[in-house]
Amino acid sequence: MLGTVLLLAVAAACALWWTLHQVRALAQPDQDHDIWHMVNLQRELQKLRQTVAAPLAMTVGVADASPTPTPTPTLTPSTSTSTSTSTSTSTSTSTSTSTSASGTDPADLALRLEVLVSLLKPSAGTPRNDLSPLVMLPGTHERLSRLGDLVLQWADRLRAGSAAAPMVAAEVRAQIDQMQLSADQALLELHLAGTEYADAHRIELRHRFALLSWLLGGLVLVMVAMIVRLYAEARHSQRLAQHLGLLNRRLESRVQRRTRQLAEGKALLGFILDASPSEVALLGAQDGRIHFINQRFQDRIGTGPEAVRQLALRELFQAPPQGEHFARELEQFGRVDAAEARFSGRSQDWVSVSAQLIELEGELAHLVWCYDITTHKQLEARLRALAATDALSGLDNRRAFFDKGARMVEQARRYRHPMSLLMLDIDHFKRINDRHGHACGDEVIRRIAQLLRTVLRDADLIARVGGEEFCALLPETGLEPAREAAQRLVEQIRQAELCATPQGPLNGTISVGVAQLSDEGQTLDQLMQQADEALYQAKSEGRDRVVVSPPSPAPPISPPPVPQHV
Ligand SMILES: Nc1nc2c(ncn2[C@@H]2O[C@H](COP(=O)(O)OP(=O)(O)OP(=O)(O)O)[C@@H](O)[C@H]2O)c(=O)[nH]1
16 A cells, blocks of 8 residues: 555656646747747837838938949849849839938938847847747748848948948838748747647646646545545554453453452461461572561561571571481472471570472472470470389389380490499388388388489489389499499498388398399390399398399308398
């Protein structure tokens, strides 16, 4: 469409230029100039006629003194020139004589002839372009040329001297009719030629205008078509824009609604998470950026996102190795559940921490949640302690003794360190119960346990393994030091007041079996078996003594005094 418009516009411009050119050619004044030139020529010829018709102001003598008149050409064809000339000459001569008589002014004649020369000289009548009628009329042009030559000749003769005036005047009078006829004929021919010329140009111009009109009409039609199409497209675009605007408004409304819902959801989630007993945080896996952290978590680590923008998961843990291990497991398995840890920061409490690897906005993130288990840990520790402790004596119970003792035995055996075991039993304890009651028996047990703790070292494992039976595992202790420790125990317990009774302080004795861990890979059970045999032997030998297994070479301890109230 645009190409068509351009093509039509160029064609219309060319046609317009072509038409203007034609109009300019038609409007050129050459034709009128030539016609006016002929009219002027007619007028001047008329004046010349009047001039030669007037009497000469000059004397005849002057006229006679003029040279012999030269043959004058006529406006007739050259074949009759000589005849005409002679005739003319004779006529002129006679005329000159009569003219002189009539009184023609030579100066006036010369002036008229000069004017005619100027009108008839080639440059005066020369058309300005090739379309001039004079160019298109060669006959007329030739006739006027001949007329010009004739007038020029007369003028030259007059320029030579005024004596030729009468002769010239006579010749002019003889030729004036023919000259006027030629001028009239030229005027007529010019007029006719000009009319034809104008008609031809008008017809041509009409054709060019028609072409220009067609082109402009086509251009207008195409422009109208374009405008219609543009209008239709504009309407279509407008409808589309309205539709798009409507869609956009709906979309914006939906986005706003969704954004509001999301914001509300987020606020609700934040509220729930803040109200939750759990501590929750969402941390960037790569950069540790805090995406979310609830108040409890902030309280836990003692800071918030305002203070710290980044928080790496592994840096949460108080023990760096545990943090590294936790992060490694999370990367490997994608989730870690209920790891018990202490977080770095102000709090020294225990937490159960879990984490999951999730994808957030195209990046990995650590969703971390934890809750406080300090109380649980304390209770657990208490329970564990209770489970391992003998409630009556406060010593480790049998199970704890076997647990801890087995590890100690294993350790000593591995590093070949000496270790000994004392197995103690209260002598005649049934009698104490029977005579003084179980409360007193319990008090005796507590008192002996206290003495055991006092006499033995902190590193020794002391436990109540039966009703009135105790064991003491002595690390880094050979048989003899163990025996000596056992002996000290026997003596101190013998001298101690074990229970206050209405009858007075109650004394008692113990029997001790001592065994040393051998180098042959003994177990705790075997060691206890060995010590038990020694204890049995001590009981058999009269109680209140120490028996070493294998029996030590040392002499047996002297028999103890019999307790007062036992
Ligand atoms: N008061 C009290 N008595 C206990 C406790 N545990 C066991 N007994 C008593 O300790 C007594 C142990 O008696 P026996 O096994 O016969 O030993 P014994 O009387 O000490 O005799 P020997 O060991 O041979 O000297 C039993 O009567 C038990 O009831 C306890 O925790 N408290």
